[in-house]
Amino acid sequence: MATTDRQATTLALAHALSAAERGLAVIPLSRTKLPALRSPHRADLEPEPCHGECGRLGHGVYDASTDPARIRELFAAAPWATGYGIACGLPPHHLIGVDLDTKSGTDSSAALRELALRHLFTIPDTVVVLTPSGGRHLWLSGPPDTVVPNSAGRLAPGIDIRGAGGYLVGPGSRTDHGVYGTAPGTSHFAPAACPPALLRLLLPPPRTHHPTAPALSGHGQGLVQFVLAAHEGQRNTRLFWAACRAYEDGIGPPLVEPLVEAAVNTGLTEREARATIASAARMTRHRA
Structure with missing residues (x-):
């Protein structure tokens, strides 16, 4: 079992380094798909909010890096890691993940097609990652001046969005439920630009009136x-x-x-x- 885990960690590191070469910032993940490194502040009685400013490892997506030396350091600190996460929202791709789930009892792919027809957009050829449960992750690239938030089911039932502060499980990762892999014929693609009409749906519209808002203009x-x-x-x-x-x-x-x-x-x-x-x-x- 230990040998299998070591092999999985070695493969995960290799896949993570390959992703970093494409400009994708990565972190090690455990078999549960959670960040492999625990927070260094977990024992603090009153932990201060920290996104890595303390200089220690264990801040989840805020540890993500494209630097090979840093990635090796992260995996060396988490020898139990069997996968890797790809941080969304960071340059150069400003990655947006469209997670089409199959566990909600709804046809998320059909829901996305319906949205595309209703709002007049087409999903371009892009990287597609197949999940062990039969779902799909579509990789799209966002504009550098737009922050896409994470959401679950807001776009449509069964469709989750991974944006700034979120991450996608990278292809080649091994989890408790199986291995993530790139869909045939899509591994050579770069993340395609998110269609403008879809991008507008992903951004929550600002409200223009609120009775308790501070006096601003x-x-x-x-x-x-x-x-x-x-x-x-x-x-x-x-x-x-x-x-x-x-x-x-x-x-x-x-x-x-x-x-x-x-x-x-x-x-x-x-x-x-x-x-x-x-x-x-x-x-x-x-x-x-």
Whole structure:
């Protein structure tokens, strides 16, 4: 069994290094498809929000890298890893994953075709990864100035989206349920550009009115209202999206405090809100 696991780890590392050569940032995954390295802050009584600023390993997708030496370091620290995750939303591909699930009892492929007909778009030829359960992951490339949030079933039942802060299980990964593999005839593709009509569906529309919104004007007010409208499970994603958009539009610094206040009103702590906004600032500066 140990020999099998060592072989799986060796294969996963090889696949991860190959993905990195294509510009895809990766992290090691366990057989459960979760990040193989546990948080270094798990024993802290009052852990500070940290996305890797402490310099230690174990921050999930925030550890993702395309540097071979760094990847080898990650896998050396997790010799039980049997797969790898590909971080979404990062340059150069700004990867968007369309996860067509089969476990929900719905025909997610048919749902995507119906959306394509209704909104007049076509899924281009692109990388398709087959999952052990019979599902498919479609790899698409997003524009560099757009942050696509993660979502589950929002687009249609059985269709999950992996965007900024999320990851896809890479082909060649071995899990408890089987091995992920590239669909025949698609491995040579680069992630195709996401059709504009589909991209619009993936972005939650900002709300323009909210009774408790801070007194702001213009685009900044819309971003704050967008955060205020978040429900549980959306709060951090909406805040990250709004902060990225604010920094991309050059209004990030003056909008920090209103965004923090809005996020706290939705239930996040001030520390969580400031850490998320700081991550958005780093990501947008990296793009520039």
